[in-house]
Amino acid sequence: xxxxxxxxxxxxxxxxxxxxxxxxxxxxxxxxxxxxxxxxxxxxxxxxxxxxxxxxxxxxxxxxxxxxxxxxxxxxxxxxxxxxxxxxxxxxxxxxxxxxxxxxxxxxxxxxxxxxxxxxxxxxxxxxxxxxxxxxxxxxxxxxxxxxxxxxxxxxxxxxxxxxxxxxxxxx
Numbered sequence: 234x235x236x237x238x239x240x241x242x243x244x245x246x247x248x249x250x251x252x253x254x255x256x257x258x259x260x261x262x263x264x265x266x267x268x269x270x271x272x273x274x275x276x277x278x279x280x281x282x283x284x285x286x287x288x289x290x291x292x293x294x295x296x297x298x299x300x301x302x303x304x305x306x307x308x309x310x311x312x313x314x315x316x317x318x319x320x321x322x323x324x325x326x327x328x329x330x331x332x333x334x335x336x337x338x339x340x341x342x343x344x345x346x347x348x349x350x351x352x353x354x355x356x357x358x359x360x361x362x363x364x365x366x367x368x369x370x371x372x373x374x375x376x377x378x379x380x381x382x383x384x385x386x387x388x389x390x391x392x393x394x395x396x397x398x399x400x401x402x403x404x405x
Contacts, residue, residue, distance in 0.1 A: 241275050241276070241277050241287055242275070242276060242278065242405055243273055243274070243275050243405070244273060244274050244275075244276060244364055244403030244404060244405050245272070245273050245403060245404060245405070246270050246271055246272040246273065246291060246401060246402070246403060247363070247402040247403060247404045248268060248269075249268070249402045250268055250270055250399070250400060250401045250402045251266065251267075251268050251399065251400045252266070252267045252268070252270060252293055252298075252397075252398075252399045252401075253265070253266050253396075253397070253398045253399070254298060254309075254395055254396075254397055255395065255396045255398070256391055256392055256394060256395045256396070257391070257392035257394070258389055258390060258391045258392060259388075259389055259390050260389045263300060263305065263391075264300070265298040265299060265300045265305075265306070265309060266298065266299060266300075267293055267294075267297040267298045267299065268297075269293065269294060269297040270291050270292060270293040270401070271291075271292050271293075272289070272290045272291035272292055272401075273288075273289075273290060273403070274286060274287075274288060274289040274290070274325075274364070274403050275287040275288045275289075276357075276364055276403070278359060278364075281359050282334075282357075282359055283336075283357035283358075283359050283364055284331075285328055285331070286325060286328050286336065286338065286357075288325060289323070289324075289325035289338070289340070290322070290323065290324045290325065291322065291323045291401060292320050292321075292322045293320065293321045293322070294319055294320055294321075295310060295313045295315045295318070295319055295320060295321050295344075296310055296315050296319065304384065305382075305384075308382035308383075308384060308391075309382060311382065312345065312374065312379045312380055312381065312382045312391075313344060313345045313379065314345050314346050314379070317346060318343075318344075318345055318346040320343070321342075321343065321344045322341075322342070322343045323340055323341070323342050323343075323351075324340050324341045325338055325339075325340040326339045326340045326341065326350070327339055327340075329352065334356060334357070335354055335355070335356055336354070336355050336356075336357060337352060337353070337354050338352070338353050338354075338355055339351070339352050339353075340353070342372070342397075344372070344377050344379070345377050345378060345379040346378065347376075347377040347378045347379075349372075349376065349377065351370055351372070352370075353368050353369075353370045354368055354370075355367065355368035356368065362404065362405060363402055363403065363404055364402070364403040365400060365401070365402050365403075366399070366400075366401045366403075367399070367400050368398070368399055369396055369397060369398035369399070370396075370397055371394060371395065371396050371397075372394075372395050372397060373393045373394055373395065374391075374393050374395065375393055381393055
């Protein structure tokens with residue numbers, strides 16, 4: 234029995250990954266960045282291209298997200314309820330479609346103690362044994378049962394909308 238050019242390999246999340254949560258406020262746009270996720274994926278590689286994703290899980294400790302401003306970090310961690318829910322996670326359910334090197338994936342995204350099913354478009358790239366998934370998706374504080382942070386006695390308010398973007402690098 235032999236396999237014809239397809240292999241499923243387990244890859245681990247690399248430290249060169251980057252995760253960004255971005256939003257707005259009445260004062261300015263803002264973003265928080267982390268590169269400290271853990272996780273793994275099982276990918277089908279053929280002819281140096283990602284053909285499919287068999288499994289994928291990524292876990293990010295919420296308090297690794299940094300804005301460069303201590304008070305903003307504290308407010309964000311409070312909104313994320315990091316004392317009770319220290320992690321942001323994504324667990325793949327399935328690949329919905331693959332077209333023109335864009336995959337539409339469906340999975341459970343958890344933040345602030347709430348888990349919802351999200352459909353996310355990702356662009357996979359395979360280069361010298363590394364797999365990179367690039368993508369972004371939008372959520373709101375409200376749909377994840379979080380209260381948008383405020384500052385300066387409520388005079389600065391965070392918008393309800395958030396954009397989650399990522400460059401997740403996997404190595405074997």
